Amino acid sequence: MSDGNQPPASLKVVGTRPIRPDGVDKVTGRAQFGADFHLPGMLTGRIKRSPHAHARIVKIDISAAEKRPGVKAVVTGADLDVGAGGDIEAGEHAAAMKDVAANCLASGKVFYQGHAVAAVAATSPEIAAEALDLIEVTYEVLPHVVDVDEAMAPGAPVLHDDMFTKGVTPKPTKASNVAQKHVMGRGDVAGAFAAAEVVVEGRYTTAAVHQGYIEPHACVAAWGADGQSTIWCSSQGQFLVRAMTARILNLPLSDIKVIPAEIGGGFGGKTTVYLEPVALALSRKCGRPVKLVMSREEVFLASGPTSGSSMDIRLAATKDGKITAAEMTLRYQAGAFAGSPVNLGCMTAFACYDVENLALVGYDVVSNRPKVAAYRAPGAPMAAFAVESAIDDLARKLKMDPIDLRILNAVKDGAKTVYGATVRYSAFIETLEAVKAHPHYKAKLGPGQARGVAAGFWFNIGGESSAAVHVDEDGGATVVSSNPDIGGSRASMAMMAAETLGLPIERVRCTVADTTSIGFSGSTGGSRVTFATGMAVVEAAQKVVADLRRRAAQTWECDIAHVEWKDGVATCLDPSKDAKPLSLKALAGKSAKTGGPIAAEVSLNAQGAAAGYGVHVCDLEIDPETGRTTILRYTAAQDVGRAIHPAYVEGQLQGGAAQGVGWALNEEYVYNSNGLLDNASFLDYRMPVASDLPMIDTILVEAKPNPRHPYGAKGVGEVPIVPPLAAVANAISAIVGQRMTSLPLSPAKVLAAMGGG
Amino acid sequence: MSGVEYLSPGSVAEAVRALQVDGARVMAGGTDLLVQMRIGRTKPKLVVDLKRIPGIAGIREEDGAFIIGAAASGAALGEHEALRKAWPGIVEAANLIGSTQIQGRASLGGNLCNASPAADSVPALIAAGATCVIVGPNGEREVPVEAIQVGPGKTTLANGEVLLAFRLPKRAAHTGDAYLRLIPRTEMDIAVVGAGVCVTLDASGKCIAARVSVGAVAPTALLVEAAGAALVGSSLDDAALTNLEAAVAAAARPISDKRGTAEYRTKVAAVLARRAALIARDRAQKDGAKA
Numbered sequence A: 001m002s003d004g005n006q007p008p009a010s011l012k013v014v015g016t017r018p019i020r021p022d023g024v025d026k027v028t029g030r031a032q033f034g035a036d037f038h039l040p041g042m043l044t045g046r047i048k049r050s051p052h053a054h055a056r057i058v059k060i061d062i063s064a065a066e067k068r069p070g071v072k073a074v075v076t077g078a079d080l081d082v083g084a085g086g087d088i089e090a091g092e093h094a095a096a097m098k099d100v101a102a103n104c105l106a107s108g109k110v111f112y113q114g115h116a117v118a119a120v121a122a123t124s125p126e127i128a129a130e131a132l133d134l135i136e137v138t139y140e141v142l143p144h145v146v147d148v149d150e151a152m153a154p155g156a157p158v159l160h161d162d163m164f165t166k167g168v169t170p171k172p173t174k175a176s177n178v179a180q181k182h183v184m185g186r187g188d189v190a191g192a193f194a195a196a197e198v199v200v201e202g203r204y205t206t207a208a209v210h211q212g213y214i215e216p217h218a219c220v221a222a223w224g225a226d227g228q229s230t231i232w233c234s235s236q237g238q239f240l241v242r243a244m245t246a247r248i249l250n251l252p253l254s255d256i257k258v259i260p261a262e263i264g265g266g267f268g269g270k271t272t273v274y275l276e277p278v279a280l281a282l283s284r285k286c287g288r289p290v291k292l293v294m295s296r297e298e299v300f301l302a303s304g305p306t307s308g309s310s311m312d313i314r315l316a317a318t319k320d321g322k323i324t325a326a327e328m329t330l331r332y333q334a335g336a337f338a339g340s341p342v343n344l345g346c347m348t349a350f351a352c353y354d355v356e357n358l359a360l361v362g363y364d365v366v367s368n369r370p371k372v373a374a375y376r377a378p379g380a381p382m383a384a385f386a387v388e389s390a391i392d393d394l395a396r397k398l399k400m401d402p403i404d405l406r407i408l409n410a411v412k413d414g415a416k417t418v419y420g421a422t423v424r425y426s427a428f429i430e431t432l433e434a435v436k437a438h439p440h441y442k443a444k445l446g447p448g449q450a451r452g453v454a455a456g457f458w459f460n461i462g463g464e465s466s467a468a469v470h471v472d473e474d475g476g477a478t479v480v481s482s483n484p485d486i487g488g489s490r491a492s493m494a495m496m497a498a499e500t501l502g503l504p505i506e507r508v509r510c511t512v513a514d515t516t517s518i519g520f521s522g523s524t525g526g527s528r529v530t531f532a533t534g535m536a537v538v539e540a541a542q543k544v545v546a547d548l549r550r551r552a553a554q555t556w557e558c559d560i561a562h563v564e565w566k567d568g569v570a571t572c573l574d575p576s577k578d579a580k581p582l583s584l585k586a587l588a589g590k591s592a593k594t595g596g597p598i599a600a601e602v603s604l605n606a607q608g609a610a611a612g613y614g615v616h617v618c619d620l621e622i623d624p625e626t627g628r629t630t631i632l633r634y635t636a637a638q639d640v641g642r643a644i645h646p647a648y649v650e651g652q653l654q655g656g657a658a659q660g661v662g663w664a665l666n667e668e669y670v671y672n673s674n675g676l677l678d679n680a681s682f683l684d685y686r687m688p689v690a691s692d693l694p695m696i697d698t699i700l701v702e703a704k705p706n707p708r709h710p711y712g713a714k715g716v717g718e719v720p721i722v723p724p725l726a727a728v729a730n731a732i733s734a735i736v737g738q739r740m741t742s743l744p745l746s747p748a749k750v751l752a753a754m755g756g757g
Numbered sequence B: 001m002s003g004v005e006y007l008s009p010g011s012v013a014e015a016v017r018a019l020q021v022d023g024a025r026v027m028a029g030g031t032d033l034l035v036q037m038r039i040g041r042t043k044p045k046l047v048v049d050l051k052r053i054p055g056i057a058g059i060r061e062e063d064g065a066f067i068i069g070a071a072a073s074g075a076a077l078g079e080h081e082a083l084r085k086a087w088p089g090i091v092e093a094a095n096l097i098g099s100t101q102i103q104g105r106a107s108l109g110g111n112l113c114n115a116s117p118a119a120d121s122v123p124a125l126i127a128a129g130a131t132c133v134i135v136g137p138n139g140e141r142e143v144p145v146e147a148i149q150v151g152p153g154k155t156t157l158a159n160g161e162v163l164l165a166f167r168l169p170k171r172a173a174h175t176g177d178a179y180l181r182l183i184p185r186t187e188m189d190i191a192v193v194g195a196g197v198c199v200t201l202d203a204s205g206k207c208i209a210a211r212v213s214v215g216a217v218a219p220t221a222l223l224v225e226a227a228g229a230a231l232v233g234s235s236l237d238d239a240a241l242t243n244l245e246a247a248v249a250a251a252a253r254p255i256s257d258k259r260g261t262a263e264y265r266t267k268v269a270a271v272l273a274r275r276a277a278l279i280a281r282d283r284a285q286k287d288g289a290k291a
């Protein structure tokens, strides 16, 4: 459902809802995902993983495995060569390549259960499994720590003896698990608290949660006899896989070609490598193609998740509800290596609100868990859980409507964020007003039911992208995209090209190219593809249109200024010529005679991505005897700029809300006292199933199309996972009668809080 | 899963013979067995698929009694009108197992013999007073369902024995059964607690017989005789239900694990037993209205 804003009448394709071209293959199982590739002579790879949460590797003996007939290669960390290491920009974060390499195959120490220590390639899965048992690893088991607060406590087992907290001066003399301290703020916080008429405060915790993509990581790597290698894999960025694999194996980029497979979900979790360098190292050793596919258990043990967190927050306000100051400390789990998104948590925490005095401190903390990976709006949902809960406390304390309170404090264009950016093209207030006017917000609640409201923010990014548009001889067009299609981007790329060229959408196809067939692009992440790659598509299509006009002018022997391009047809405006209009089809058919093939490729660094704001409303009830929550009604509203394909934008809102509800209610990593994961399966890691949720209603707020994009697009994929944690928790807190501060709000926890447990 | 042989015998005798082999395992729907083989928890040398044995996947009614083949699928149970009418609690328990895909395979025999403490159909079968028809090298025997499970993954079936069918007695007049489970989600989950209740009323609505069984609160599903006794003689009034809850809570001896704490399970077992008892009573009353 849209809020009724119609796209400008001049737009014929943008804003419509054609069926996505990749849809049928995906739902019928014909699509080729990462594990679907087979090559002649291909070997099965398997990874040997640590059974311990934390241990020193004393010795790895691979001799027996190597001697087993059918085993063609065995590799360990010693087969990787990351050289000087360095960072690689991976979209929303920079990846430290030494750590990425040590995460692919451990060197010296294992930091979590499931940490890869060796890999084999064999002629059958059975032999590969046997070979794993034949690899003998001698460990010296070390004390472990999985909780973020315990990892920061004095005396905690220290994971990395060379980790001296960055961001504190003077540099600490003792190694600790705190990789970095981030400090941000402005104004006179202490003064504002001293003068505050109302103060609310709380301590909040969230559990580590996994992205939960359907498709486990998978790849095939083939080392070429001439040193040129090919990798087929499912990832969020073929160029990122190429860059990381090249760095980890110390190879030139042009020696690796990465062919993107169809991808079965990523949500940020596929913006790094786990398998590709290992598969290629195996293939290099034996000269045969090697396939590596993770099991679901391996996915849970050794990929993703995002950080669990612990946070303290304090708000100062006037009795009219104006927030005058906020103080917050955020402690995020990074997993085994540095790099939690805690800095993004600090930056986004108050990005929705105009707060004069702010003090934020973030700690990036390692512990014996898998290294975190990006997950939709990395770092923002946890911070928003604390902030939006505290604002809910404030609304209750002041007996104010939660939306009115937010409108009173909402950022407006021109405001400065705590991280220095100026707010532009924002429609947060319009989004809040759209929710207030929606029938859901006015609907009466039944007995025992409650309603929660929460907001959320995400930056959205632009960056480097490439795209090409080819006009076919029969008058159709092909768009070549540089980004794997996760959320329906083939459809939106084709739509923007069709709009620009003046073709019906049925005449435009979009393909996703490998690393040798299109210019460089950043990954599918940061909600950037429709914005940045879309911009490249439109510019390429505009170049094609310019070329078509030139060819028409040439045909008519008129000045190009007299050629108008509209709805896919060139018209001659020179009154002295009696020229019949030329359609794209007519021009395409004659291309050989007017200068050859018609095509254009554009590479750019897109600037001007506009931030997005979301507001969610959740109605729910709780079984007072079991503590079980049932979500009754859910509406997600979002400032989306302009929706290129509204149905897929709605899908993003619904998907983000569903994942956020799971985060709020049941998802968590359960560790036993040995630091081993107790629930590495979809049975006991409880993501919501379809029947857990009502149909999620959506409101697309198109009040402020992004002027920096040819069709007004903003990123939309990440904002919707930010508000749900607090939207759910605020409603549950209302029923329980006390602030619920610790996620997930599983039945046992809720029953205990209600006094029943 | 290397080196596994598969056999699909056409008779009980052939199946029993095949099961004398060391490392042989019975398979009905395979929804437990195949998963366990895949993750390497069990490594049978021979899989003996029962489904081709005549009658083992069917459901028969004989003078009001039902004989449910051990390998009859959840879907077959759900589609059996008469069974659904007579024993709605058993059918709803069986139909809670897994998803549509799993329902096409999962059987009551597999659910019982897999011996998970959380198996959904087991408390319902115990409450209904079902018995098991078992054949083996030494012939046939019949025992109550509650005599099968002895602990997680362990049963009283001897080597080479096969569960052939469940027998449900002809249902007494004014009888109703019900099964409820608690899962944090709405499907595709394992019971944190399950409770099956079967009650028989007299013409005045007084309870004259009751059986209560709870799952996932002990190493096996429990028949809680004291809980049934708490209902007998009452009209399932509040006092009787309070006694039922106390009896269930006293009998429960759950562990705390990733699926729930012992304290939570004990509380919820009592709650579900009470709620199931009320549903069973309503069904028993309706049964009377029709009779």
Ligand SMILES: Cc1cc2nc3c(=O)[nH]c(=O)nc-3n(C[C@H](O)[C@H](O)[C@H](O)COP(=O)(O)OP(=O)(O)OC[C@H]3O[C@@H](n4cnc5c(N)ncnc54)[C@H](O)[C@@H]3O)c2cc1C
Binding pocket: B025, B026, B027, B028, B029, B030, B031, B032, B033, B034, B035, B050, B070, B071, B096, B097, B098, B099, B102, B105, B106, B107, B108, B109, B110, B111, B112, B113, B114, B118, B119, B120, B121, B157, B161, B162, B163, B164, B188, B189, B190, B191
């Ligand atoms: C996705 C999924 C969801 C599930 N959800 C649930 C759920 O909600 N509730 C629940 O209770 N279970 C659930 N299960 C477990 C399983 O589906 C059930 O236990 C099912 O009833 C097993 O029946 P089956 O016929 O498939 O057994 P099988 O896998 O064929 O056998 C299970 C065990 O019993 C033995 N066995 C089978 N039949 C006989 C027999 N006639 N005589 C002697 N031994 C026998 C086998 O040797 C094996 O050890 C789920 C499983 C999956 C994969």
